[in-house]
Amino acid sequence: MSYPKDKDLATALQGSENERRRALQHFFENPRLLKWSLRYVQVQGGGEQDGKDIFEESFLVFERQIRTGHYRGESSLETFFHGIIRWQWLAFRRKNKPDANLENQPEMPSEDHSPEKILISEERRIILSGLMTQVGERCQKLIGLFQLNYTMREIRELQGYSSDQVAANEVHNCREKLKKLIHQRPEILEALKFRS
Amino acid sequence: MNKGVDWYQYIEPYNLGKLPTELNAQFEAALQTDEALAAAVATQRTEWEMQELMAENLLRAQIREEFATRGAKPVDGLNWWPRNWKYVLTAMIVLIVAVYCVFRALEKTPTVPVLPENPSGESTPPIQAPNLGRAQAPPPEIPSEDAAKTRGLRQLAMARYQVPESLSGVRGQSDEDTLALATKAFFEKKYRVVLQLLTTLPENETQEALSLRAHAHFNAGNYSAASRDFSTLESGGIYRREAEWFGLLARMAMPDSDKKAIDAELNKIRKQPNHRFARDAEKLWKALK
Numbered sequence: 147m148s149y150p151k152d153k154d155l156a157t158a159l160q161g162s163e164n165e166r167r168r169a170l171q172h173f174f175e176n177p178r179l180l181k182w183s184l185r186y187v188q189v190q191g192g193g194e195q196d197g198k199d200i201f202e203e204s205f206l207v208f209e210r211q212i213r214t215g216h217y218r219g220e221s222s223l224e225t226f227f228h229g230i231i232r233w234q235w236l237a238f239r240r241k242n243k244p245d246a247n248l249e250n251q252p253e254m255p256s257e258d259h260s261p262e263k264i265l266i267s268e269e270r271r272i273i274l275s276g277l278m279t280q281v282g283e284r285c286q287k288l289i290g291l292f293q294l295n296y297t298m299r300e301i302r303e304l305q306g307y308s309s310d311q312v313a314a315n316e317v318h319n320c321r322e323k324l325k326k327l328i329h330q331r332p333e334i335l336e337a338l339k340f341r342s
Numbered sequence: 343m344n345k346g347v348d349w350y351q352y353i354e355p356y357n358l359g360k361l362p363t364e365l366n367a368q369f370e371a372a373l374q375t376d377e378a379l380a381a382a383v384a385t386q387r388t389e390w391e392m393q394e395l396m397a398e399n400l401l402r403a404q405i406r407e408e409f410a411t412r413g414a415k416p417v418d419g420l421n422w423w424p425r426n427w428k429y430v431l432t433a434m435i436v437l438i439v440a441v442y443c444v445f446r447a448l449e450k451t452p453t454v455p456v457l458p459e460n461p462s463g464e465s466t467p468p469i470q471a472p473n474l475g476r477a478q479a480p481p482p483e484i485p486s487e488d489a490a491k492t493r494g495l496r497q498l499a500m501a502r503y504q505v506p507e508s509l510s511g512v513r514g515q516s517d518e519d520t521l522a523l524a525t526k527a528f529f530e531k532k533y534r535v536v537l538q539l540l541t542t543l544p545e546n547e548t549q550e551a552l553s554l555r556a557h558a559h560f561n562a563g564n565y566s567a568a569s570r571d572f573s574t575l576e577s578g579g580i581y582r583r584e585a586e587w588f589g590l591l592a593r594m595a596m597p598d599s600d601k602k603a604i605d606a607e608l609n610k611i612r613k614q615p616n617h618r619f620a621r622d623a624e625k626l627w628k629a630l631k
Contacts, residue, residue: 167404174408202405206398214358264358266391274392281392290396321393328388335384 148172152223156212163300173205178224183231190235200238204230210264213295241268273337280327285320292317347372349379357387495604496565499594502626506584509557521547524554533562553581560592568592586611587619605630 149155149172158169173179180201187197207230211217217226266274278286291301302313328334349372355361356369373380509528520539527535536558543551556571572589575581590607593599608630611623 170404170408174412198409202402205405206401209401210394215360266394270391271395274388274395278392278395281396286396286399289393290398290400293393293397294400324392325385325389328385328392335381335388338388339384 148176152219155223156217156219159209159212160295163296163304166294170205173201179227182228186228186231187235192235192238196238200231200234203238204234207234207265214264216264270338273334277327277331277334281320281324285323288317288320289324292321349376350382353379353383353386354390357383357390495599495601496595498626498629499591502622503560503588503591505557506588508581508584509554520544521551521554524551524558528554528558531561533558537562537564549575549579549581553584556585556588556592560588560595565592565595565597569596583618586617587622590623 149158149169155169155172158165158172160166161169183201183204184194184197187200188194192200204227208227211226211230217223281289288301288305291304296304298310298313298317301307301317302310305313305316307313307316349369352361352365352369356366361369373383509525521544524536524539527533527539536554540551540555540558543555552571552575556568556575559565559568559571569589569592572585572592575585576589586607590604590611593607594604608623608627611617612620612627614620617623
């Protein structure tokens, strides 16, 4: 599957389950995306697994930038993605080799004035991961699908619910459960307060 | 500050960094004074992040599944050159040197006709044509690369050869003088006569006579003898420069001429701008190359 226009790829990344899958496959098949990323990391001194990790993290950031409207098509998607790869590689090096003489971390590639808002720091991830386990696997999946803007019909199909309404109710219940958990653990909010 | 504004509606856009700059500043000012608003922002942020982490997990699973399905394809040509350039370069140099040596060896090796081996080791007499009583003609010359080269050099030497004007000025002490007779014979192209006359060089006109004899040898096709005479003249005297040039031509015309030695001699002449035959040497050099 090829996307002659960047807009088509961006739309596919927010489309149906199949469209999203094909968009992800495009990242694997287009030599200027996955292959470029692996090559970049290896040329920079990283291993093949490092390259895969960087690609994975970059794809997550990339997808989120598009989903949250931080990418407005002012630069090509490829260029934008390459910028994220470079940024992620430097972040990776900084994390794994703090003593290495690295140049200052550049700004997160974005067309938005405050892209850092959609980044989740490593410290916050660690704190939040403890809370996540309490939500349960089923709710984690439902909330994840909801967050990725899947429609209730898609969630029904994926989860095998009898109707869209049942799917919506299930998602609602899981989100309420999450909110409740957060409120019940004020110490977590306190711990997160100073960790941006 | 906009009092009475419902800041709670801006929590999500604020957390996603989507508020316009001015409104963002006002919102942050409100956060400083409104603790409940700050708590609501922190809660929404935590909730959003939790949801994002769950979304991430789903995407991660898809990416890893894709990696697993496609397998770990090696990334072709990635660090191949940076890792191996030394070996490749060494191999290329060795190859170039080997090719050069082979060509040089082929250039030097004379072409020897390969005779078919006789596996039995017996000496089989060659089949001879019946002798019809006629005088046996000499075997035809087998053309070889060296012979062709020699012919080429000789032709070049002959083409460059011109009787020097200085020879026309060679006069004996009288019209009946040996040198005068030899000069006359030379310009009548009676080279054998010249050589007979100058078998012994006249004592008082040795240089002139030697020069004339050398040219007579050259024109008679005795290139080795011509070379010898020119070499004697090269050791000194007014004919030294001429002798260098004509001696070179004589050595070129010799059947066993040494191409390298000729090149060296020719190069020596052409590198001397004041040499009388420098320009001729340059032309010959280009013709040879």
